[in-house]
Amino acid sequence: MRYAIVITATLLATLGLMAPSLSVAQDTEAEAAASNPMEIARGAQAWSRECGRCHNIRPPSELSDEEWRVSVAHMRVRGNIPADEARAIVAFLQASNN
Amino acid sequence: MSSSKLKIGVVSAMALAVSLSWYLPAYAEGSDAVLERMEQLEAELQALREQVNQNAETAEDAQQTANNVDADVNGGDTTWHIAGYAHAGAIVSDGDTEDSFLFGGFNPAFHFQYRDLVMFEGEVEITQTDNETNVELENAQINLLLHDNVTIAAGKFYSPVGQFQERLHPAWINRLPDAPAGFGHGGIQPLTDVGVMARGGARISNDMRVNYSVAVGNGPRLGHGGVELEGFASDDNGNKSVSGRLGFFPFPELEVGGSFMTAELIGPEDHETESLTDIDFDLWGADFAYVRGPWRFRGEYLTAEATGFPAEEDDHGPEAAFIRAAAEGDDDHGEEASLAENTEWTAWYVELAFRMSGLTEHSFVRNFEPVVRYGEYEVTGDHEAEEQSEDRFNVGLNYWFSPSIVLKGSVEWRDFPSDEIEDETRTLFQLAYGF
Numbered sequence: 001m002r003y004a005i006v007i008t009a010t011l012l013a014t015l016g017l018m019a020p021s022l023s024v025a026q027d028t029e030a031e032a033a034a035s036n037p038m039e040i041a042r043g044a045q046a047w048s049r050e051c052g053r054c055h056n057i058r059p060p061s062e063l064s065d066e067e068w069r070v071s072v073a074h075m076r077v078r079g080n081i082p083a084d085e086a087r088a089i090v091a092f093l094q095a096s097n098n
Numbered sequence: 099m100s101s102s103k104l105k106i107g108v109v110s111a112m113a114l115a116v117s118l119s120w121y122l123p124a125y126a127e128g129s130d131a132v133l134e135r136m137e138q139l140e141a142e143l144q145a146l147r148e149q150v151n152q153n154a155e156t157a158e159d160a161q162q163t164a165n166n167v168d169a170d171v172n173g174g175d176t177t178w179h180i181a182g183y184a185h186a187g188a189i190v191s192d193g194d195t196e197d198s199f200l201f202g203g204f205n206p207a208f209h210f211q212y213r214d215l216v217m218f219e220g221e222v223e224i225t226q227t228d229n230e231t232n233v234e235l236e237n238a239q240i241n242l243l244l245h246d247n248v249t250i251a252a253g254k255f256y257s258p259v260g261q262f263q264e265r266l267h268p269a270w271i272n273r274l275p276d277a278p279a280g281f282g283h284g285g286i287q288p289l290t291d292v293g294v295m296a297r298g299g300a301r302i303s304n305d306m307r308v309n310y311s312v313a314v315g316n317g318p319r320l321g322h323g324g325v326e327l328e329g330f331a332s333d334d335n336g337n338k339s340v341s342g343r344l345g346f347f348p349f350p351e352l353e354v355g356g357s358f359m360t361a362e363l364i365g366p367e368d369h370e371t372e373s374l375t376d377i378d379f380d381l382w383g384a385d386f387a388y389v390r391g392p393w394r395f396r397g398e399y400l401t402a403e404a405t406g407f408p409a410e411e412d413d414h415g416p417e418a419a420f421i422r423a424a425a426e427g428d429d430d431h432g433e434e435a436s437l438a439e440n441t442e443w444t445a446w447y448v449e450l451a452f453r454m455s456g457l458t459e460h461s462f463v464r465n466f467e468p469v470v471r472y473g474e475y476e477v478t479g480d481h482e483a484e485e486q487s488e489d490r491f492n493v494g495l496n497y498w499f500s501p502s503i504v505l506k507g508s509v510e511w512r513d514f515p516s517d518e519i520e521d522e523t524r525t526l527f528q529l530a531y532g533f
Binding site for chain 2: 010049052053054055057058059063066067069070071074076077078080083084
């Protein structure tokens with residue numbers, strides 16, 4: 001019973017937090033950021049700081065734009081990287097992989 | 099051609115046709131007939147205009163529908179990626195281990211992402227023993243990317259305790275062919291758990307950052323050789339494990355962390371009360387990682403205890419063996435039995451690796467990486483578990499073909515404090531590929 005309450009409360013809090021990010025606006029913002037040179041420079045710095053901590057840094061040429069998006073989301077979770085930095089890293093990798 | 103250009107084109111062609119047809123027959127017929135003809139033509143023109151407008155609208159609709167379909171099908175909302183790693187090796191030993199080639203394993207991993215909202219990661223480990231292929235689920239977690247600093251994960255996840263398991267265990271990441279003593283399978287570092295986890299990170303200044311992970315899960319159980327720190331599909335005692343880690347970066351190259359886990363296990367039957375005992379399992383640890391240029395220096399310390407076992411008159415006597423066998427559910431009194439007594443574990447290691455690219459630009463030499471690691475694993479309390487105690491020293495040399503393809507060689511000295519186990523020196527080779 002106690003767990004049922006805890007789980008329900010967590011779910012409600014989760015949905016509350018999630019509501020704003022459900023809008024497509026966020027994706028459009030991310031797309032706009034992808035072509036912004038300031039964002040790319042910020043991403044380059046964050047990439048060199050964050051992405052070689054646990055393993056050797058993986059070169060941008062390894063993955064396509066779409067794959068980097070997924071892989072960096074994976075690493076954002078594994079490496080507890082704040083999402084704004086992860087978005088900048090994606091912008092940098094997508095700008096540097098061809 | 100855009101629909102508005104089309105419209106203009108059609109309308110001007112019509113106008114031209116109308117004007118021509120108006121002037122030419124006018125010479126031949128009377129003015130009434132001309133007027134009538136004009137009205138007729140105007141009506142026809144009007145009808146055509148409407149038709150053109152309608153077609154343009156249909157074209158716009160079709161364009162819109164095509165755009166929507168494109169967004170749905172072509173990477174609009176869901177993107178995915180297949181990754182993973184594989185490794186193979188060989189072992190040469192002067193001790194009980196037979197010299198052998200090893201097929202380490204193949205770990206395919208799948209990643210799917212829905213917008214910037216949901217990310218799924220799942221990995222299986224496929225390994226081979228003498229007569230069968232084993233497939234084990236490593237992790238399968240759905241991450242809700244709720245907020246820039248909060249992710250909620252649900253499912254089976256790598257334990258956030260310490261750094262080796264969550265961050266370093268894949269063969270293409272680990273600097274040596276095996277895990278430090280007391281880490282990895284059969285060690286004291288929790289491997290996985292099934293439950294929910296909240297995690298994230300936040301920057302507190304340009305250089306400083308914090309990390310956190312907190313998990314609630316089904317937790318470990320007593321099993322073969324001690325405590326099985328893996329994610330079970332259900333909870334045997336309804337008592338959840340709570341674990342987590344807090345990490346801090348005083349400057350970007352250094353991370354220090356502290357971890358904990360607390361859980362309750364079902365212990366053996368207490369002869370006096372004739373009921374199963376509740377065993378408390380508590381663990382804490384500390385770790386650091388310093389990565390700068392060609393240097394990788396890291397270490398961690400973990401200590402755990404299981405308390406609450408029923409007291410026995412003679413701790414190591416036949417009675418203890420009986421309890422152990424009963425807890426194990428077999429009457430074979432096998433060597434790999436469960437715990438019977440209060441037990442304490444301590445495991446730690448430090449590891450230093452240096453990539454030669456820090457010294458030379460030479461295209462061959464720069465890919466070498468010498469590495470040393472020393473660690474100790476100490477188990478006290480349960481007589482049989484104590485035999486797992488080991489001091490392990492490794493010296494290795496790696497060659498990196500690419501950032502995730504490596505050939506490793508290492509000499510490993512294993513020193514077992516127990517009189518019953520012979521010390522061993524072995525040489526390990528491993529080829530690992532992360533993709």
